Amino acid sequence: MDLGIRGKNAIVCGASKGLGKGCAAALARDGVNLVINSRGREALEATAEEIRRESGVKVTAIACDVTTPQGRAQLLAACPNPDILVNNAGGPPPGDFREWNRETWLKAIDANMLTPIELIKATLDGMIARKFGRVVNITSGAVKAPIAELGLSNGARSGLTGFVAGIARQAAQHNVTINNLLPGRFMTDRLRGNMETNAKKAGRTFDEQARVLLAAIPAGRFGTPEEFGEACAFLCGAQAGYFIGQNLLQDGGQYPGTF
Ligand code: NAP
Numbered sequence: 359m360d361l362g363i364r365g366k367n368a369i370v371c372g373a374s375k376g377l378g379k380g381c382a383a384a385l386a387r388d389g390v391n392l393v394i395n396s397r398g399r400e401a402l403e404a405t406a407e408e409i410r411r412e413s414g415v416k417v418t419a420i421a422c423d424v425t426t427p428q429g430r431a432q433l434l435a436a437c438p439n440p441d442i443l444v445n446n447a448g449g450p451p452p453g454d455f456r457e458w459n460r461e462t463w464l465k466a467i468d469a470n471m472l473t474p475i476e477l478i479k480a481t482l483d484g485m486i487a488r489k490f491g492r493v494v495n496i497t498s499g500a501v502k503a504p505i506a507e508l509g510l511s512n513g514a515r516s517g518l519t520g521f522v523a524g525i526a527r528q529a530a531q532h533n534v535t536i537n538n539l540l541p542g543r544f545m546t547d548r549l550r551g552n553m554e555t556n557a558k559k560a561g562r563t564f565d566e567q568a569r570v571l572l573a574a575i576p577a578g579r580f581g582t583p584e585e586f587g588e589a590c591a592f593l594c595g596a597q598a599g600y601f602i603g604q605n606l607l608q609d610g611g612q613y614p615g616t617f
Contacts, residue, residue, distance in 0.1 A: 362596030364389030366490075368442035369433055369477070371424045374401040376546035377496055378446040380587030385442065386413035388591050393418045393437040395429075425469040430476055439484045442594045445474035446496040449548060450510035452555075458510065466510035470497075471517040478536065482529060491534035492594040495522060499542045499609045519605060526603030537593050537601050542609020543571060544581040577610030 368385050372378035374396035382394050386409045394409075396402045399421035406419040418436050422429035424447050450466035474495050485491020497515045504512040519538060526536040543549055557567035572578060589608055592598060607613055 359595075359597075361388045361591060361594070363442070363492075363591075363594060365391070366441040367391050367393075367437055367439065368444065368594070369393045369395070369437050369440045369481075370444040370446070371395050371433070371473075371477070372446035372448065372496075373444075374398060374405045376548060377541060377544060377583050377586050378444065379405055380583030380585075381444045381446070381494070381496070381590040382417075382587070383409055383412070383584070384587030384591035385444075385594060386415045386417070388595070389413075389415060390442060390594075391416040393420060393433060393440070395420045395422060395424055395433055397421065397423050424477075425473045427476075430473070430480070433477075434480055439488070440481055441485065441488070441490055441492065443477055443481050443491075443493045444496065444590060444594075445477055445493070447473055449498065450508070450514065452507040452552070453510075454507070455509045462510065463513075466514045467517065470511065470514035471521075474518055475521055478525065482525075482534065485534045486529060486532040489533050490596075491529070491532070492598070493534075493536040494590050494593050495536070495538045496590075497538045497540050497605070499540045499607055499613060501538070501540055501605060502607055502615075503613050523603050530602045533599050535593070535599060535602055537604045537606065539586070539590055539593065540605055540607040540609070541586060542581060542607065542612045543575065544583060544586055546583060549580065575610040575612045579610065581608060581610060 368390045370382040373382040373394035402419045406417040410417045420432050420436050422432045447469045500512050501515050522536050553567050557564050
């Protein structure tokens with residue numbers, strides 16, 4: 359399927375690895391030029407080179423922390439008029455809310471709520487003026503089905519979700535869409551790290567921990583960053599202009615509700 363976005367420009371945050379990289383690579387396969395970002399330079403440059411080699415699109419790598427104003431300014435300087443924005447950053451750590459103070463909360467809210475909102479603020483009016491724009495926020499299945507120890511994520515991402523629900527409906531008439539993509543369990547460094555920690559806590563091996571998690575996923579497997587990226591690219595496609603303010607859960611059927 360030709361997504362009709364060849365030659366468009368995208369900023370993809372948190373894209374040296376994992377889900378962000380999946381999104382960047384999928385957009386590149388559809389001919390989108392990229393500005394990709396992560397804090398670590400080495401993995402980012404390697405990913406940029408891999409995507410250039412495979413797709414032939416222009417890829418600019420900006421090593422910076424997207425949760426800081428300076429980081430965001432660097433990204434916007436490299437791509438002042440993006441047609442596509444994929445918001446992503448690392449998720450907050452798990453823990454017990456009794457141990458979190460104001461600083462802990464502000465860090466999570468900064469990374470997983472205010473950073474995407476700031477980038478939307480900086481890019482939305484340009485998209486509206488050009489009559490095309492696609493924003494995809496990588497959030498989490500935890501927005502729909504909270505995970506107790508990820509309270510920081512449940513809270514901060516729900517704030518972003520509420521904000522997007524309103525603003526998406528204001529932008530829709532200009533062929534500018536804002537949607538959230540909610541990953542269930544995808545095999546990335548983050549999931550691997552969480553699984554190792556939880557396996558240790560429960561006195562299980564990594565494989566035993568994997569079997570416990572897989573028992574709750576009807577698809578019987580973890581998701582791949584590649585299939586997550588393809589879903590993101592679809593939402594960014596010219597044909598996806600009627601998806602407005604949606605929360606698309608991609609979780610192998612783990613969420614048990616009808617809606
Ligand atoms: P990952 O494999 O750890 O990759 C995260 C990527 O984001 C890396 O490229 C990382 O590079 C970059 N990054 C992290 N913090 C950043 C920052 N402050 N500024 C710029 N780049 C940053 O994680 P993932 O599994 O792809 O997860 C992506 C998002 O989806 C996270 O918010 C996660 O909580 C959420 N999520 C994931 C799953 C899952 O199953 N994988 C499920 C639900 C939600 P550097 O570290 O070098 O910056």
